Amino acid sequence: MSSSINQKFTPWSLLRFAMPSIIMMVFMSFYTIVDGIFISRLIGSNALSSLNIVFPVINVVIAIATMFATGGNAIISKYLGQGKEKEARECLSQFVCIGVGVSLLILLLTLYYLKPICYFLGSNDTLLADCQIYLKVAILFAPACMLQTLFQSYLVTAGHPMFGMILTIVAGVANAVLDYVFIAVCKMGIGGAALATGMGQAIPAVAGILFFLFSKRELHFTKFSLRPKAIAMACYNGSSEMIGQFSNAIVTFLFNIILIRLVGEHGVAAITILLYGQFLFNAFYLGFSIGISPIIGFQYGAGNKKELKNVYKISMVFTMISSVILMVLSILSATSIVTIFTKDTATFDLATVGFRIFAFNFLFSGVNIISSGIFTALSNGKISAILSFSRTLVFLVISLLTLPQIMGVHGVWIAVPVAEGMTFVLSIAMHMRYFIQTGKQNYIRA
Numbered sequence: 001m002s003s004s005i006n007q008k009f010t011p012w013s014l015l016r017f018a019m020p021s022i023i024m025m026v027f028m029s030f031y032t033i034v035d036g037i038f039i040s041r042l043i044g045s046n047a048l049s050s051l052n053i054v055f056p057v058i059n060v061v062i063a064i065a066t067m068f069a070t071g072g073n074a075i076i077s078k079y080l081g082q083g084k085e086k087e088a089r090e091c092l093s094q095f096v097c098i099g100v101g102v103s104l105l106i107l108l109l110t111l112y113y114l115k116p117i118c119y120f121l122g123s124n125d126t127l128l129a130d131c132q133i134y135l136k137v138a139i140l141f142a143p144a145c146m147l148q149t150l151f152q153s154y155l156v157t158a159g160h161p162m163f164g165m166i167l168t169i170v171a172g173v174a175n176a177v178l179d180y181v182f183i184a185v186c187k188m189g190i191g192g193a194a195l196a197t198g199m200g201q202a203i204p205a206v207a208g209i210l211f212f213l214f215s216k217r218e219l220h221f222t223k224f225s226l227r228p229k230a231i232a233m234a235c236y237n238g239s240s241e242m243i244g245q246f247s248n249a250i251v252t253f254l255f256n257i258i259l260i261r262l263v264g265e266h267g268v269a270a271i272t273i274l275l276y277g278q279f280l281f282n283a284f285y286l287g288f289s290i291g292i293s294p295i296i297g298f299q300y301g302a303g304n305k306k307e308l309k310n311v312y313k314i315s316m317v318f319t320m321i322s323s324v325i326l327m328v329l330s331i332l333s334a335t336s337i338v339t340i341f342t343k344d345t346a347t348f349d350l351a352t353v354g355f356r357i358f359a360f361n362f363l364f365s366g367v368n369i370i371s372s373g374i375f376t377a378l379s380n381g382k383i384s385a386i387l388s389f390s391r392t393l394v395f396l397v398i399s400l401l402t403l404p405q406i407m408g409v410h411g412v413w414i415a416v417p418v419a420e421g422m423t424f425v426l427s428i429a430m431h432m433r434y435f436i437q438t439g440k441q442n443y444i445r446a
Contacts, residue, residue: 008307008310009295009307009310009311009314010314011314011317011318014292014295014311014314014315014318015318017161017291017292017295018287018288018290018291018292019165019291020156020161020162020164020165020291021152021156021161021164021165021287021288021290021291022283022284022287022288022291023165023168023169023287024152024161024164024165024168024287024290025152025283025284025286025287025290026280026283026284026287027165027168027169027171027172028148028152028168028172028283029276029279029280029283030172030175030176030280033276033279033280034172034175034176034179035051035175035179035193035194035196035197036048036051036272036273036276036341037340037341038179038180038183038184038193039051039183039190039193040269040273040341040342040344040347041341041342041343042183042184043183043189043190044344045265045266045269045342045344045346045347046126046127046130046265046269047130047189047190048268048269048272048341048342049127049256049265049268049269049272050123050127050130050131050134050190051130051134051190051193051272052252052256052268052269052271052272052275053118053121053122053123053127053131053256053268054117054118054121054123054131054134054135054138055249055252056121056248056249056250056252056253057106057110057117057121057135057138057139057249058138058139058142058145059245059246059248059249059252060106060246060249061103061106061142061145061146062145062149062245063242063243063245063246063248063249064099064102064103064106064146064242065099065103065145065146065147065148065149065150066149066238066241066242066245067234067235067238067239067241067242068095068098068099068150068234068235068238069149069150069152069153069154069238069241069290070153070237070238070241070290070293070373070376071233071234071235071236071237071238071239071241071242071376071381072091072092072095072150072153072154072234072237072238073153073154073156073157073290073293073294073297073377074234074237074238074293074297074376074377074378074379075091075230075233075234075237075379076088076091076092076154076157076219077157077293077294077297077298077301077377078297078298078300078301078379079091079301080157080218080219080298080301081297081298081299081300081301081302082301082302085218086222087227087230088218088219089218089219089220089221089222089224090222090224090225090227091224091227091230091234092154092212092219092220092221093221093222093223093224094224094226094227094230094231095150095231095234096147096150096154096212096221098231099146099147099150100143100146100147102146103142103143103145103146104142104143106139106142107139107140107142107143110135110139110142111136111139114132114135114136115128115132117135118131118132118135121253121256122253122256122257122260124260126265127265130189130190133189133190133191133194134190134191134193134194135194136191136194137191137194137195137198138194138197138198140198141197141198141199141201141202143205144198144201144202144205144206145198145201145205146205147204147205147208147209148168148171148201148204148205148208150208151164151167151204151205151208151211151212152164152168152204152290153290153293154208154212154219155167155208155211156290156291156293156294157219157294158211158212158215158217158218158219159217159218159219160211161291163211164204167203167204167207167208168204170203170204171200171201171203171204172200174196174199174200174203175196175197175199175200178192178195178196178199178200179192179193179196179197181196182195182196183196233379233381236381237376237379237381237384238376238381239381239384239385239388241372241373241376241384241388243385243388243389243392243393247388247389247392247393247396248392250393250397251392251393251396251397251400252275254397254400254401255268255271255275255400255412256268256271258400258404258412259271259409259412262404262408262409262412263350263409266344266346266347266350267350267409267412269342269344269347269351270347270350270351270354271354271412273337273338273341273342273347273351273355274351274354274355274358274413276341277330277337277355277358277359278358278361278362278365278416281326281330281362281365282365282366282369284322284326284366285319285365285366285369285370286369286373288315288318288319288370289369289370289372289373289374290373292311292315292373292374292377293373293374293376293377294377295311296308296311296312296374296377296378297377297378297379299311300377300378300379300443305443305444305445308443308444309444309445312374312435312443312444315370315374316367316370316431319366319367319370320366320367322366323362323363323364323365323366323367324363326362326366327359327360327362327363330355330359330362331356331359331360334352334355334356334359335352337355338351338352338355350409353413354409354412354413357410357413357414357417358413358414358416358417360417361416361417361419361420361421363417363420364417364420364421364423364424365420367424367427367428368387368391368420368423368424368427371387371427371430371431372384372387372388372391375387375430375434378443380434383430383434386426386430387423387426387427387430390422390423390426391419391420391423395418395419395420395422395423396415396416396419398419399414399415399416399418399419400412400415403415403418
């Protein structure tokens with residue numbers, strides 16, 4: 001495994017190494033997106049709104065999983081770079097066990113407080129039944145959702161990114177097929193969509209457990225004693241990515257409340273489509289970040305600043321060029337993307353106008369996501385958390401609370417680009433300090 005991480009990377013070989021993780025994250029985004037397409041076109045816009053209203057609960061599960069995946073991965077890969085394989089295996093095992101335990105607790109609390117949670121998240125009486133049905137079924141698969149997210153990162157560090165990619169593709173295809181079967185054929189409604197997603201998540205979850213149980217390679221499950229310091233460091237290092245996911249729940253909640261007030265249920269359906277687009281495009285950079293993180297963590301642990309500098313330069317140049325390309329593609333394809341999701345005229349008109357404005361955020365979001373991921377891989381949880389917290393909560397909440405008051409519904413669409421732009425300025429400042437300017441804090445200067 002070490003040889004695949006500890007090598008001289010070219011732009012092509014780095015992208016090739018990260019590609020399985022990129023594909024994994026893109027297919028992961030399809031879980032929710034495919035649900036949205038089937039729900040909107042076969043059930044209706046109100047059902048799509050219901051899914052978006054309760055999805056913050058699933059975001060909480062994903063947030064905690066992402067924290068242990070990225071933060072834990074930084075620790076595991078650093079141990080491997082230092083030649084401490086026993087410690088790496090024990091950390092892997094304890095992070096997985098803790099993640100499953102937390103997901104079970106969330107499952108039980110959600111089922112017990114199901115109706116109050118739906119009302120709190122913004123459901124009205126019209127949408128309540130669909131909200132309850134989707135959330136009740138989806139939360140039963142919280143442990144599978146947790147494990148799938150963890151194994152996405154851990155399989156890369158174990159030297160098997162292709163295996164993780166294959167699992168995610170199989171799970172995504174299964175989700176799409178089951179969506180059609182449960183919704184179109186069996187007429188199970190929104191509950192069928194939740195069941196299809198959960199069963200898709202279970203595939204990589206079960207396969208990952210079996211892989212790490214029986215693997216004879218460097219990383220596999222083993223007996224362990226709790227390492228409180230490692231757990232604390234994983235939470236600290238991964239806090240930025242957790243904040244990013246957790247903030248999605250808060251921001252989705254705000255979007256729903258504001259748009260219900262401004263334009264009603266059609267507005268919630270429209271923002272759901274925009275957020276699906278963001279989810280898909282940002283998944284590209286999240287996957288790239290996951291792919292390069294173990295390399296950065298390994299070289300940082302090994303003290304190889306020359307190769308660390310090489311990987312950093314390739315990553316940033318690739319991110320900036322691809323960001324421009326993705327932004328242009330998203331603007332040009334706005335109508336086509338919206339058409340896939342809805343045939344409702346009111347929702348279509350809102351979403352089409354909104355997407356062309358909203359798409360400008362992709363010019364900045366790639367750099368912001370990769371910046372946070374790089375600092376996490378370098379075990380600098382503080383800077384990573386500042387970037388992520390500013391991007392996904394502080395700047396965005398400020399934008400959402402002010403711009404709609406001035407610009408109405410257009411202020412909702414422009415809030416994300418404004419927040420990403422402000423975070424971009426902050427990200428550049430951090431790069432100047434830790435990678436450009438000379439000094440002890442510079443990670444890549446010998």
